[in-house]
Amino acid sequence: MRLLRPVEFKRVFSAAERYRAGPLTLLASSNGLEHPRLGLAISKKSDKRAVQRNRIKRLVRESFRLHQAVIGAYDIVVMAKPGIATSSAPELRKALERVWRRMADSCDDC
């Protein structure tokens, strides 16, 4: 499931726990649902090339899709830091997996 509306993004930004996965920053806030939801906020500051931004988004979405069963009921917004384009795909994938696991551990409801 994805986060779509501006209000939903605002809610996560205002009250969220921060996680770091290499050059990625994740904001998580429990949503009271049965499943996690993902929102992406990869700005032009991270990298001005659209191709690179698309690459990051695909990679994050794919990792989220494969692990969504183990993540708790969180709304998650993923942001990228400048210079992220230098990171390789396997690097980012590993970092994300570690974060998903930490999230799952700290989730009270599951």
Next chain:
RNA sequence: GGAGUGGGCCAGACAGUCGCUGUGGGGGUAACCCCGUGGAGGAAAGUCCGGGCUCCGUAGGGCAGGGUGCCAGGUAACGCCUGGGCGGCGUGAGCCGACGGAAAGUGCAGCAGAGAGCAGACCGCCUAAGUGGCUUCGGCCACCGGUAAGGGUGAAAGGGUGCGGUAAGAGCGCACCGCACGGGUGGCAACACUCCGUGGCUAGGUAAACCCCACCUGGAGCAAGACCAAAUAGGGGAACAUCUGUAGCGAUACAGGACGUGUGGCCCGCACGGUUCCCGGGUAGGUCGCUUGAGCCCGUGGGUGACCACGGGCCUAGAUGAAUGGCUGUCUACGACAGAACCCGGCUUAUCGGCCGACUCCCCCU
């Protein structure tokens, strides 16, 4: 074989597997599921021009502002393209050029130099009439004067070469070349040619300086714009209820008066307030705009070409926190720049590697 010039094309492929999304069909109350089928670029980029489309403005015309700038053609249009002209570069194939006007006016030009735009005597050359000095009495020198041949300065010194001419020189005169104007010839034209005449020659550079001339030109953009439309608050309107009286057993009808709560001791005032329905504005959200179009492919014909005409065939991304990806194999080894966002035509910029045919120069062999 080497070096090079200018075009066209491709932009990893195949298989498996897990996903995303448009669409057609089927199933399901629905969420959704199953099957089929489509899914980024040559630049999708920069947003620099031109057009379509949309809304706003607009009687018509002019000015201002902006743009374009050799000529002809192509085109929906262009600052684009094609062909031609002119100038420059290259042995050549070819390449490059904001390439109208400087005898309408204004402005600008560092350094050097005597002088830089109605030219100018620093050196030099000439002269010895006049003034002055020296004198071996032949002359010599300075001033005055003449001179744009030569030197020197400069990006540029006011046509070039030769002959005549002269005190020395000078378009001063002549010939040839160049230049300007007029005519002629060729060309639609830009322009070219120089058979002809005229002029001794003047007109320097700069117009991505103002300017002049010719032509073009409303503004804003798909977050354009059109439609549907909650919840909450609020606007306009109607009816009814609430109170009293009368008539009636009653439902109700008629008439009249405004009521309650809060703030005030009280009055006035101020604020808030019932139910139902209708109307219009409008937010979140949603739908359309949204992909069939100056479209693509093939053929025939016309044209040097850009391109056009005709015939046949094809449908080829339409997302909206924004889809085309991940993984694993294999392949004469690994791959650049880079991601559609209303749509077209161009330009410019970025770019690994490869393929095709055309042309030029050099070398070697036959």
